[in-house]
Amino acid sequence: MENFLLNRWYQFGFSHELGDVPLARTIIDIPVVAFRASTGISALLDRCPHRFAPLSTGTIEQDRIVCGYHGLAFDGSGRCALNPHGRATTALRVQSFPVEERHGAIWIWMGDARQADTGLIPDLSFIDETPETARIHFTLAIRASYRLVTDNLLDLSHADYLHPDSLGGVMTGVRPAVAETDAGLAVEWENRDVVPPPRFHERISASQRANAWTRAEWQAPAVMVIKTALTPADRGRSREDEVWALHSMTPETAQSTHYFVCGTRRDRMDDAEYSTRLRAMLQRAFEHEDKPMLEDQQRRIGTADLSSLRPMLLPIDAGAVLARRKLDRLIAQEQAADSAPSQ
Template sequence: MSRFLKNVWYQAGWSRELDDAGQIARTIIGQPVLVFRNADGTPGAVVDRCPHRLAPLSAGRIADGVVTCGYHGLGFSGSGACVRNPHGPITSALHIAAYPTVERHRAIWVWLGDAAKADPALIPDLGFIDQTPESAQVTLAMPTAADYRLLVDNIMDLSHADFLHATTIGGIMVEARKTSRVEDGKVIATWDARDCVPPPAFRPMVHPAECADIWTEVTWHAPAAMVLGTSAVPAGQTQAPGDIAWTLHNMTPESATTTHYFICSTRPFLLDDAEFSQMLNKALRQAFEDEDKPMLQRQQLSIGNNDIDDLNPVLLPIDAAAVRVRRQMAALLAAEAQ
């Protein structure tokens, strides 16, 4: 059975990536995909492969909503229709696969399964991104040589922060009160640390208090989009909605052992504090790029081409949320396979 769902929305990239480069070329669940803007400005996505000699269309040029193959000059619209053949008539054989595409929450989403089932309402609600000015965001696209499920496990079990991110955001998760549950097909995990010494990344939010109450919650949406909310307030103070910072962790599988990891960290406070933005940007990049990514890639090398579950890993209580996610995914994959 495939480890990838098809009838779901996958993030192909950020809108800014598309606007800066004029295209997004990525392999998603083994399929080469090219995203570009149609003549009306909306995004379109097609298979990144010319039907003539199978050259990647992303190696050509894009103008006025048409991608022209750089090898022999055939042109295609975002609908997959061949609109230019310098060598003869346009036949039905020249039509290429096109995929439903939606631009939402400053991201580009593609659907590689049954187009009739591509309901935009199935895209997770990430309205916190739209409501946050870019000055209060940290946005990353981080290719990672690891199975997307290992990356999901990493976010659903945040106890690793105390060891892998000890100098930035760790130090409170192992002792925090932990709960997890399944709700409407989503898996929700919560960590509640009371009267704790805040890690360095949290200290500006509670200064001058010495101790803090820090709350963290992760909500998993199939197949691999996770919304992480966290707040830090002086110990004993009631948390308010304006205290919560939301971050998207979204894993788009490239292959069985490689993943496109998309991150967007937002905050509703200190919106114009450039010094805090610089500090947070540095801390998050250190945590994700310099700490998480190398460890996950080493983990994948250790596992090789095996499925981690086939190697019988020892499970601990901290794995409860990740196990719930894997069970939900197994049920969804089985249902789709039928």
């Protein structure tokens, strides 16, 4: 059975995904419904306490979510505000979850609500600083563990083999530098005087040589910012050359993941048509190359714990192994604290 880290913020979705109708997602095996009211966003257990119908199949009326089965209405705190069939007793309450909207994303706290600390929301201010025309969003459902998706991003040598026609060509042979950070860890790759990958041919022709740099920054449970840059080999790198992207892996269940991506750039920021072309290329890489491989991998692993299968680890796995160990340690510490007798 998968143990999840509870007292952290998970991404529930992007702000643009939540409109006038409820949005339902399962987070760490718990069905949740989010809805937008005049006072902000609320998140409730997606289960009416009457007959356990999903509240997400209902409607939003007067800042309340109304069950589509028998018309009971609940406010953002989970309190029953209307019972058409009698008194709205306190027993008709639905569990609510702390939720925050920040950096164009919706964040939910699945643990002890008293410990919900907005200071723990990842700092993704680079998204706020980027105009919409220079952002590329993805939301993918992947039938694989969020840990496998994290492993995939902390070992980017796979790009040379899984994405040879788009993102690959500059990773193999580069020993990653792995370092612990205040927030988690970072893995960095740098390869100089290489042929630029196809993804960058609009900026650097295939006949030129380039310097390639990538840095993946991870924090528990599974939020990453990946920074990349490709520059002509005869000059240095500036912030304007860098592409920064959020990769957020929210576990749906032990073997399925909500995968959220928001890529940003500093060049051609007003060029929406350029964004469309980039999105098509990235969609092919993420949806038609990464996703099938991860799902095939999960099928081969089945329900077993990865470590129990004794994988033959390589130097390229250093970042993924360290992240797994850090996450396991945080989960163990949280569970120990929860089981400790109160004073």
